[in-house]
Amino acid sequence: xxxxxxxxLNKLGWFxxxxxxxxxxxxxxxxxxxxxxxxxxxxxxxxxxxxxTGVQAIYQQYAELFGTNRPMHEQFFIYxxxxxxxxxxxxxxxxxxxxxxxxxxxxxxxxxxxxxxxLVGWIIGNTLGALAAYLKGGFDKVLMPVSIFVSNxxxxxxxxxxxxxxxxxxxxxxIAGGYGFDLIPSxxxxxxxxxxxxxxxxxWSIVLIAIGGxxxxxxxxxxxxLNADYVKFSRFMGIKDRKIIGYVFRNAMLPxxxxxxxxxxxxxxxxxxxxxxxxxxxxxxxLMNGVMGQDYPLISAATLIITIMVLTANFVIEIxxxxxxxxxxxxxxxx
Amino acid sequence: MRNxxxxxxxxxxxxxxxxxxxxxxxxxxxxxxxxxxxxxxxTEPPAQPAxxxxxxLKPGDPLPRQETLYFNGxxxxxxxxxxxxxxxxxxAMALVAGDNARVTMFExxxxxxxxxxxxxxxxxxxxxxxxxxxxxxxFKIKKAAKWSDGTPxxxxxxxxxxxxxxxxNTGTGAGNKDYIEDxxxxxxxxxxxKAKLDANGKAVNPLIVSAYVSSNYVIQKAWTQKLxxxxxxxxxxFLADTAEDVVFSGPxxxxxxxxxxxxxxxxxxxxxxxxSMWGKLPAPKYLAHAIFKDNAAGFAAFKAGEVDVSQQFNxxxxxxxxxxxxxxxxxxxxxxxxxxxxxPTAFFNLNSHGLNLVAVRKAIAMAVDYDTIVANAMANQxxxxxxxxxxxxxxTPGEQALYDHAAVKDLQWAGKDYEGxxxxxxxxxxxxxxxxxxxxxxxxxxxxxxxCPNGWSDWQAAIEIVAAAGKExxxxxxxxxxxxxxxxxxxxxxxxxxxxxxxxxxxxxxGAGPTMPWGRIRNLLSSEWIGQPxxxxxxxxxxxxxxxxxxIKAIPNETDEAKLKEMYTELVKIYLTEVPSFTLMYRPQxxxxxxxxxxxxxPHQDDGTNPPVxxxxxxxxxxxxxxxxxTLVK
Numbered sequence: 001x002x003x004x005x006x007x008x009l010n011k012l013g014w015f016x017x018x019x020x021x022x023x024x025x026x027x028x029x030x031x032x033x034x035x036x037x038x039x040x041x042x043x044x045x046x047x048x049x050x051x052x053t054g055v056q057a058i059y060q061q062y063a064e065l066f067g068t069n070r071p072m073h074e075q076f077f078i079y080x081x082x083x084x085x086x087x088x089x090x091x092x093x094x095x096x097x098x099x100x101x102x103x104x105x106x107x108x109x110x111x112x113x114x115x116x117x118x119l120v121g122w123i124i125g126n127t128l129g130a131l132a133a134y135l136k137g138g139f140d141k142v143l144m145p146v147s148i149f150v151s152n153x154x155x156x157x158x159x160x161x162x163x164x165x166x167x168x169x170x171x172x173x174x175i176a177g178g179y180g181f182d183l184i185p186s187x188x189x190x191x192x193x194x195x196x197x198x199x200x201x202x203x204w205s206i207v208l209i210a211i212g213g214x215x216x217x218x219x220x221x222x223x224x225x226l227n228a229d230y231v232k233f234s235r236f237m238g239i240k241d242r243k244i245i246g247y248v249f250r251n252a253m254l255p256x257x258x259x260x261x262x263x264x265x266x267x268x269x270x271x272x273x274x275x276x277x278x279x280x281x282x283x284x285x286x287l288m289n290g291v292m293g294q295d296y297p298l299i300s301a302a303t304l305i306i307t308i309m310v311l312t313a314n315f316v317i318e319i320x321x322x323x324x325x326x327x328x329x330x331x332x333x334x335x
Numbered sequence: 336m337r338n339x340x341x342x343x344x345x346x347x348x349x350x351x352x353x354x355x356x357x358x359x360x361x362x363x364x365x366x367x368x369x370x371x372x373x374x375x376x377x378t379e380p381p382a383q384p385a386x387x388x389x390x391x392l393k394p395g396d397p398l399p400r401q402e403t404l405y406f407n408g409x410x411x412x413x414x415x416x417x418x419x420x421x422x423x424x425x426x427a428m429a430l431v432a433g434d435n436a437r438v439t440m441f442e443x444x445x446x447x448x449x450x451x452x453x454x455x456x457x458x459x460x461x462x463x464x465x466x467x468x469x470x471x472x473x474f475k476i477k478k479a480a481k482w483s484d485g486t487p488x489x490x491x492x493x494x495x496x497x498x499x500x501x502x503x504n505t506g507t508g509a510g511n512k513d514y515i516e517d518x519x520x521x522x523x524x525x526x527x528x529k530a531k532l533d534a535n536g537k538a539v540n541p542l543i544v545s546a547y548v549s550s551n552y553v554i555q556k557a558w559t560q561k562l563x564x565x566x567x568x569x570x571x572x573f574l575a576d577t578a579e580d581v582v583f584s585g586p587x588x589x590x591x592x593x594x595x596x597x598x599x600x601x602x603x604x605x606x607x608x609x610x611s612m613w614g615k616l617p618a619p620k621y622l623a624h625a626i627f628k629d630n631a632a633g634f635a636a637f638k639a640g641e642v643d644v645s646q647q648f649n650x651x652x653x654x655x656x657x658x659x660x661x662x663x664x665x666x667x668x669x670x671x672x673x674x675x676x677x678x679p680t681a682f683f684n685l686n687s688h689g690l691n692l693v694a695v696r697k698a699i700a701m702a703v704d705y706d707t708i709v710a711n712a713m714a715n716q717x718x719x720x721x722x723x724x725x726x727x728x729x730x731t732p733g734e735q736a737l738y739d740h741a742a743v744k745d746l747q748w749a750g751k752d753y754e755g756x757x758x759x760x761x762x763x764x765x766x767x768x769x770x771x772x773x774x775x776x777x778x779x780x781x782x783x784x785x786x787c788p789n790g791w792s793d794w795q796a797a798i799e800i801v802a803a804a805g806k807e808x809x810x811x812x813x814x815x816x817x818x819x820x821x822x823x824x825x826x827x828x829x830x831x832x833x834x835x836x837x838x839x840x841x842x843x844x845x846g847a848g849p850t851m852p853w854g855r856i857r858n859l860l861s862s863e864w865i866g867q868p869x870x871x872x873x874x875x876x877x878x879x880x881x882x883x884x885x886x887i888k889a890i891p892n893e894t895d896e897a898k899l900k901e902m903y904t905e906l907v908k909i910y911l912t913e914v915p916s917f918t919l920m921y922r923p924q925x926x927x928x929x930x931x932x933x934x935x936x937x938p939h940q941d942d943g944t945n946p947p948v949x950x951x952x953x954x955x956x957x958x959x960x961x962x963x964x965x966t967l968v969k
Contacts (some may be wrong), residue, residue: 035820041423043871057509059869095423096575096683105413143750147837160718176632177595178395179627181405181641184591188395193668214583279625281594289412294820318610 007322015315018186022307027076028293029086030299037294038062046187066092080301082126088301091177093293102286104221109178110282113199114267122260124207125214130249132215143215151212159205159277167199173201176279213257256326261317265310268302290305337771360390387962391711398598400933401967404619406952408647408926410626414592419554420499420562422506428597428624429589432507432551434848435949439599439622440585441552444474444493444526448957449676449847449924450947451734455547455957456585457612458488460524461663463548469541469892471530473521474548479609483602490520495556499563503570505549514543528672542891546849549956586617593934598623619934620953637663637764646925646952648793650714655928662931666950667940670715672928673950675723675730675921677792678847679858681801682876684915685836687783689776693913694763694811697838698756699949700917702804705750707918712767712796717920721747727856728908730921734852739904746911767809774809782811785811787959788823789816794841797919801839812839829870829877842875846924852966856906857887859916874893878915925951936966 042059063069066089067078082089088099128147132140150158167175179185180194225231225248234244272284283302290298347659392398409427416424422432429436434448444459456477458463463474476780480488497518501509516529528547530538538544558581564570565578586607590600599622607613627633630647637645638661649655655663665672681700683690688818690696707715718730724747728734747753762767765776773780785801787794798814805812817825825833826840833840845855856874858864860883865874886902893899927938927950938948938961951958953965 001533006619033820034824035818036824037820039869043823043827055509055869055871056867057504058506061504061570094412094415094425096421098579109594134419145637175635175639176627177625179595180598181636182384182400182403182623183395183399184392184398185583185593186394190395261551276628277632279595285628292818292820 004322005107008319011024011318011322015311016151019307019311019328023304024076024312026300026303028072030281030296030303031072031075036068038066038068041092041095042291046247066090077302083304086193089300090295091295092123093095093290093295093298099297102298103301103305105282106283106286109280110268110271110284112191113202113280113282114206115264116269116272117271118201118260118263119211121207121254122214122263125211126218126253126256128211129215129218130222130252132219133226133252136243144219145220147212147215149212150208151158151216154208155209155223155273156204156277158209159202159273162201162205163277174198175201178281188284190282198280200276202271202278202280204279206271206273216254217259218252222248222253225249225252258317261313262310263314266306268305282298338463339690342393345717348437353411358837360512370909374643381518391907396497398621398623398943401779402620403623404621404644404953404962404965405510406622406624406646407627407637407642409952410597410624410805412626413594414597416575416577417589418501418562418574418576419552419583420505420559421574421578421798423574425759426597428622429587430598433548433953434546434846435951435958436552437954438549438585438956438959439954440583440589441554442584443549443552443775444476445549446957446959447549447849448946449951450674450730450949450957452731452849453945453946454545454849458553459548460611461695463544463545467733469761469869469894470530470536470538471534472530472544472548473790475524475528476526477611478524479611481604481605482581483588484555485604485605486557487523488553488584488606489523490526491523492556493526494520494550495559496552496554498555499553499559503573505574511551512541514538514540515547517735526551540891542853543851546854549849553584555582555584555602576771587622590621594626596623596625597618603682613963614962615963618960618965621960631782637928637930640930643930643932643934644937644952645928645930648714648716648926649928652714652716652821662717663928664929664931666938669912669923671709671713671717671718671722671923673923673926674856676924677922678727678729678844678855678918679797679841679920679922680844680916680918681785681798683841684838684840685876685878685912685915688779689765690783692763692765692776694759694916695765695776695781696809696917698759698964699801699805699810699812700758700914701748701752702756702808703750703801703917703919704804706732708797710773711800713922715729716926717922720747723921724749725911725918727859727903727910728852728907729847731847734847735850737900738901738907739900741757741910742904746908752805755803756924760808772809773811776784778851780811781809783813784815784836785812785839786815786817786822786837787841798839801919826875826944827870828876829864830868830869831842832864832877833875840875841919842873844873844918846922852903853887854892856903860906860910861887874915876915880909881910881914897928914937923950925955931968933968934965935968936964938964 020254034310038059041062042055063293067075091099094102128143142292166172174197175199178195179191179198182192183191185191231244234247250254268283269287271282272288274280275285287302290302294324368846412425414426417429418424419430429440429760435449436443438446438457442458444457445454445456447454458476458480460475460477463472467473476488476490476493482488493869501512514531516848518526518528521527528544530541530544533539560575562578566576568812579599584606586601586605588597588602590598599615601620603616605616608616627636633642633647634649635644635648636642638655652665657663662873664737683696684690705720709719710717714745723730726738726743728737760774764775765781767774768774775781783805785798787798802812802814815957825837845851845858850855862876862879862884864872864875866878883906886906890899890902893902932938938944938950940959944964946957948961949956949958953959953961
């Protein structure tokens with residue numbers, strides 16, 4: 001157990017170091033983009049303003065308010081202090097909305113769309129991949145090319161095809177929005193049903209692509225494991241097929257779980273393509289607008305959340321690996 | 336499988352609950368006045384639906400289609416606030432002050448009509464008057480005008496609004512305080528705007544003073560004081576307040592807003608149903624705008640009849656009625672389908688090598704194929720330069736009448752004149768001396784970069800055509816499209832010469848408004864913008880001409896129409912001779928296409944309205960009159 005403790009501290013150390021670097025980069029990189037975000041805000045204010053000094057006064061006022069006229073290191077320390085208080089400041093692109101409110105308003109849409117989509121895509125994809133590896137024959141011959149074809153589809157293409165076929169031509173599903181264009185959210189069947197039908201096209205546009213990639217990965221891993229020595233040995237031992245398959249898929253699953261954890265970690269970035277094509281609410285589009293409008297606080301906050309989620313997911317997986325995977329456990333105890 | 340489906344449905348139910356909890360519904364009706372409107376009901380029955388009888392919306396009920404007017408192309412992100420002092424609310428359905436102010440929720444004393452260039456009273460009672468010296472403008476407030484809390488709108492509200500704008504240095508305050516000394520209330524009904532005077536005791540700019548009355552909202556004094564109290568005199572807090580409790584005088588108030596839509600609801604106690612104003616309520620009970628993420632999504636909804644009024648650029652709009660037989664129409668039945676109001680313009684960087692020569696500038700402008708720009712970039716939704724010859728005026732009849740067409744005829748060009756352009760260059764000695772196919776000036780090849788922001792597809796198409804014109808006349812023009820965030824920072828920095836890569840670049844010009852065409856000309860040509868570190872006004876190519884500056888200074892104080900025409904003609908002459916920039920197309924103030932599946936009787940050319948209702952989506956300036964004319968198809 002001492003070895004494992006060391007392993008844990010080692011990983012924790014890396015977690016902290018990576019976090020510090022990522023935190024500094026989250027702050028610095030957006031601010032290195034060429035251009036001036038305050039100018040964009042002033043452009044909105046200055047429409048129709050007919051005197052020059054007025055525009056300059058407004059510019060100064062906002063540069064002061066957002067602190068963009070201070071040296072970068074000063075801005076950084078203010079940022080650190082505020083972040084530790086849970087304050088991400090005002091969003092530049094949606095000023096005077098605070099960043100927390102901007103993120104809060106769209107994050108539920110993103111999670112509700114991405115989380116089930118990632119999970120469903122992962123489960124279906126892995127099941128199909130495992131079946132293809134195990135059943136081989138016709139199933140594999142059909143599934144493989146289809147998976148390769150579908151997984152290489154640009155997400156944009158898939159979304160537009162679904163939109164054109166099921167939305168515009170067949171009119172089975174609505175083509176835009178998170179719920180009916182004529183509804184006001186309420187806890188009623190009418191509204192829930194509306195959310196459900198509006199959900200379908202963006203959801204499947206993500207799931208279909210995810211299935212292909214997962215199936216291919218799982219199939220290769222499973223084939224590799226099926227040919228491993230321990231499988232042959234188990235067969236010689238007369239262990240039942242069912243039990244062997246259990247071993248095989250548990251082992252084949254490990255890298256897939258890492259993939260799943262990372263997908264969940266990055267899901268907060270939003271499903272940009274699905275959001276744009278279906279005018280679906282969510283963080284992806286908000287974040288893209290933030291990037292275009294050089295909304296430093298918004299970009300930094302969103303990337304910080306993504307960083308924390310990815311790092312945490314990675315950390316948890318590594319810690320779990322240390323416990324689950326006998327090879328890692330063995331490596332640690334040798335030290 | 337069944338379990339999974341059940342799981343999914345439960346997830347959605349939870350999700351729906353979360354969303355309904357997250358929304359910020361505002362009370363359906365604002366606090367109602369204790370006293371009834373002063374005037375009796377109009378004799379004419381109000382347009383349907385019967386305003387006061389409509390039952391409240393039950394949870395889960397859709398907005399009644401026959402009582403809701405849907406828009407697109409105005410609101411592109413979630414509403415941020417309802418604060419009429421802020422310019423940052425991103426609240427396009429309620430808050431757009433300016434030349435054609437949006438008057439759904441807040442109201443201006445006058446309504447500007449871009450079709451006849453006149454200002455019609457809204458909160459004001461009758462026309463405004465100038466004193467003999469043109470230093471004071473006086474108008475009265477209608478006795479019937481009321482706030483949504485039932486209290487009367489007074490002259491004191493107008494005066495306090497101005498004082499607050501100045502105190503908190505809002506866009507309105509900062510933008511007007513060089514021209515307006517003060518706004519005072521003589522009595523509860525009478526407002527006097529005192530112009531700022533120059534050294535000679537004359538108003539600095541009476542034109543801007545008179546534009547103020549149709550470009551700026553009147554905000555309630557009592558509510559403003561409440562806001563001041565709440566924010567403790569802190570300007571940043573004052574302007575950042577979301578103002579959910581704001582009191583307004585317009586016919587609509589907030590109903591619902593979230594990440595996907597914004598809905599306004601009619602105030603059925605709206606004062607404007609008084610006989611002294613509209614005599615009835617506007618027809619739609621709800622004004623709704625779904626937030627689409629791009630034009631394609633908005634267009635699909637418009638085609639499907641989920642949007643009634645479309646203020647977005649829909650390419651080949653005519654196909655909707657010609658090929659698809661949809662009940663869609665535009666203000667004009669034929670190209671350009673709308674009324675051009677602004678002049679998207681290509682500016683020359685006058686410091687670039689060779690662009691200091693008039694001949695080179697004019698040759699490039701003459702060689703551009705404008706018909707192709709109009710056809711490709713604007714899908715024919717712009718008048719051509721044969722239909723409306725170039726000047727500094729937009730195509731509205733009012734502005735066209737302001738200059739002497741015959742006097743500048745020889746200076747105007749319609750484009751694609753390669754021979755004329757080549758001749759001009761040859762005469763100026765700008766020729767190809769080394770035989771490489773490109774012309775040289777002072778031994779250096781003429782090579783330019785034409786640019787506009789990336790992703791602004793109509794502008795990019797236009798810039799490509801400008802570049803193609805260069806090739807025809809031996810001037811190398813390449814294109815480059817930086818992101819808007821970079822582009823705007825570079826172009827608006829007028830306190831230094833423009834950097835390389837910005838030789839020919841596109842920006843907008845002002846549209847229609849009460850100070851036009853003077854305001855537009857000032858923006859395009861005045862040298863007062865040079866030297867500003869953040870120049871959002873104009874003259875981005877940094878052109879300087881003393882005579883032009885003199886004329887721009889003199890026009891606002893000139894009242895003699897013949898003299899004005901002379902001055903404008905001279906400006907057009909200088910502009911077309913010196914070519915510091917050139918118009919690439921005419922663009923409407925607003926795109927205005929309507930789907931008449933549910934509502935009809937929208938403004939169209941020659942629709943018999945008097946004064947004519949302009950095609951500004953029925954919510955801007957005088958176009959709000961259109962809301963009172965709407966009827967249901969069935």
